[in-house]
Amino acid sequence: MKTLIIYSTKTGTTKKCAALLAANIGADSCDLFEISEEIPEISGYECVVLGSYVRMGVIDKKISAFIQKHKAELFETKFGLFICCSLAEKVSEAITKNFSDEIMDHAAIIDCFGGELKVENLKGLEKLAANSFIKIAKADPNFRLFEKIIPESITNFSDVLKEI
Ligand SMILES: Cc1cc2nc3c(=O)[nH]c(=O)nc-3n(C[C@H](O)[C@H](O)[C@H](O)COP(=O)(O)O)c2cc1C
Numbered sequence: 001m002k003t004l005i006i007y008s009t010k011t012g013t014t015k016k017c018a019a020l021l022a023a024n025i026g027a028d029s030c031d032l033f034e035i036s037e038e039i040p041e042i043s044g045y046e047c048v049v050l051g052s053y054v055r056m057g058v059i060d061k062k063i064s065a066f067i068q069k070h071k072a073e074l075f076e077t078k079f080g081l082f083i084c085c086s087l088a089e090k091v092s093e094a095i096t097k098n099f100s101d102e103i104m105d106h107a108a109i110i111d112c113f114g115g116e117l118k119v120e121n122l123k124g125l126e127k128l129a130a131n132s133f134i135k136i137a138k139a140d141p142n143f144r145l146f147e148k149i150i151p152e153s154i155t156n157f158s159d160v161l162k163e164i
Pocket of ligand 1: 009010011012013014015052054055056058084086094116125126127129130
């Protein structure tokens with residue numbers, strides 16, 4: 001299944017997930033691009049996957065713009081979307097907020113691959129935001145943070161794409 005995977009990452013987790021997904025699908029048949037690179041024509045692929053981190057509830061704006069711009073082509077091919085984020089209870093909200101109803105209706109699968117909060121690599125306001133998530137999670141047992149990538153979600157995602 002010739003697959004195009006396009007991702008956007010701030011601290012490396014979404015990139016790692018994109019590479020794991022490519023390995024699951026079959027690295028030989030996957031082309032992997034960061035959103036800022038020159039992306040080849042979608043029409044050359046049987047399947048397209050887009051992945052982004054979530055910050056302040058929002059996915060990368062270049063990924064959103066790409067989906068919007070290539071909507072018609074995406075709807076004619078098999079496509080999947082994934083996010084990486086930390087707030088486990090906000091996954092559904094992040095998906096519905098960032099992907100329109102028609103995108104959700106046409107996508108073969110939309111899922112979250114978990115996330116990692118690498119506070120040591122952050123500075124200033126980003127570090128403050130990350131630390132506040134951790135503080136809230138420690139104080140509230142109902143507030144769950146993803147601490148790592150969920151490999152089972154990546155396996156399931158590639159299985160769904162292969163089966164369709
Ligand atoms: C400044 C900042 C804001 C974030 N905002 C959110 C958010 O609104 N919702 C969420 O679930 N995760 C949020 N996260 C967590 C990231 O989505 C998570 O760390 C993700 O794994 C990052 O992926 P990346 O390494 O590919 O950038 C935030 C992280 C940072 C540093």
